[in-house]
Amino acid sequence: MCQLIVHGGAGKVRNSRSYREGVEEALRRGFAVLEKEGALEAVMAAVLSLEENPLFNCGTGSALNLDGEAEMDASVMTSEDRFGAVGSVKRVEHPILLAKRVMEETDHLLIVGDGAERLARFWGYPLYDPVIESRRDELEDVKRKGSAFLPKLHSFLGEEAKGTVGAVARDRMGRIAVATSTGGYAAKAPGRIGDSAILGAGTYASRWGGASATGHGEQIWRQLLCFEAVEEMRLHPAGEVISRLVREAKEQGCSCGLIGIDWRGRMAQAFNAEAMLWGTIENGQLTLDA
Numbered sequence: 178m179c180q181l182i183v184h185g186g187a188g189k190v191r192n193s194r195s196y197r198e199g200v201e202e203a204l205r206r207g208f209a210v211l212e213k214e215g216a217l218e219a220v221m222a223a224v225l226s227l228e229e230n231p232l233f234n235c236g237t238g239s240a241l242n243l244d245g246e247a248e249m250d251a252s253v254m255t256s257e258d259r260f261g262a263v264g265s266v267k268r269v270e271h272p273i274l275l276a277k278r279v280m281e282e283t284d285h286l287l288i289v290g291d292g293a294e295r296l297a298r299f300w301g302y303p304l305y306d307p308v309i310e311s312r313r314d315e316l317e318d319v320k321r322k323g324s325a326f327l328p329k330l331h332s333f334l335g336e337e338a339k340g341t342v343g344a345v346a347r348d349r350m351g352r353i354a355v356a357t358s359t360g361g362y363a364a365k366a367p368g369r370i371g372d373s374a375i376l377g378a379g380t381y382a383s384r385w386g387g388a389s390a391t392g393h394g395e396q397i398w399r400q401l402l403c404f405e406a407v408e409e410m411r412l413h414p415a416g417e418v419i420s421r422l423v424r425e426a427k428e429q430g431c432s433c434g435l436i437g438i439d440w441r442g443r444m445a446q447a448f449n450a451e452a453m454l455w456g457t458i459e460n461g462q463l464t465l466d467a
């Protein structure tokens with residue numbers, strides 16, 4: 178049996194049918210390759226689909242920093258302990274592809290900024306502008322509502338600005354893979370990197386399971402939320418672990434959502450934000466709560 182779970186970000190309720198369709202498309206694209214090509218290719222296909230979709234805060238349509246630039250983070254990890262990530266990349270179409278190549282073709286774990294962009298050109302990815310007009314409006318709106326460079330910017334932004342995407346898959350061989358991609362949040366400081374690029378924070382996998390997070394990146398990172406979740410899956414079902422961690426995270430002021438699959442193939446999701454877009458697919462059976 179193979180499983181795939183996807184999230185399209187936690188934050189405010191987004192009722193539009195297009196969001197649902199985006200999550201469904203990601204699930205279908207991921208599941209189409211899960212059986213034959215395995216867990217890693219499935220999470221890649223799912224996240225690539227969301228990076229292409231301008232509704233989601235990753236790839237095309239990423240939130241903009243204070244300078245009006247998209248600065249994107251992405252990471253991928255497998256249960257064989259392989260990890261790759263990029264941070265603060267601005268002019269690439271698919272940060273998740275770069276993260277996978279960092280994992281597969283370098284001795285490094287995380288490459289950021291100019292270095293990551295130079296690698297992108299070296300690997301043949303053309304310059305690409307992921308900025309869309311509605312994100313410019315969002316940035317202006319955020320700036321209008323308060324002073325821009327706030328040390329506590331996230332509490333000011335509240336529930337509005339999230340929307341990271343992620344996918345966790347388990348294939349027939351029991352291999353688990355996780356991919357996470359984000360534009361961070363509007364009006365973040367230039368150069369800021371969040372949990373989605375960090376091993377154990379926004380992404381983690383081991384033989385015991387896999388998890389991807391969305392929400393308040395600094396807090397998710399402080400709590401190493403995905404690492405905690407997967408470690409606990411060794412002894413406890415994913416559903417129990419994820420519900421408890423997300424509940425506890427809220428008590429510590431962390432607005433977030435978490436998805437995961439444990440080593441027995443049990444999928445789970447939970448969120449303490451107003452809403453989270455998510456869906457699962459197992460043996461062709463699709464469930465959406467997006």
Ligand code: GLY
Nearest residue numbers: 341361371392394
């Ligand atoms: N969770 C995404 C971020 O804060 O960057």
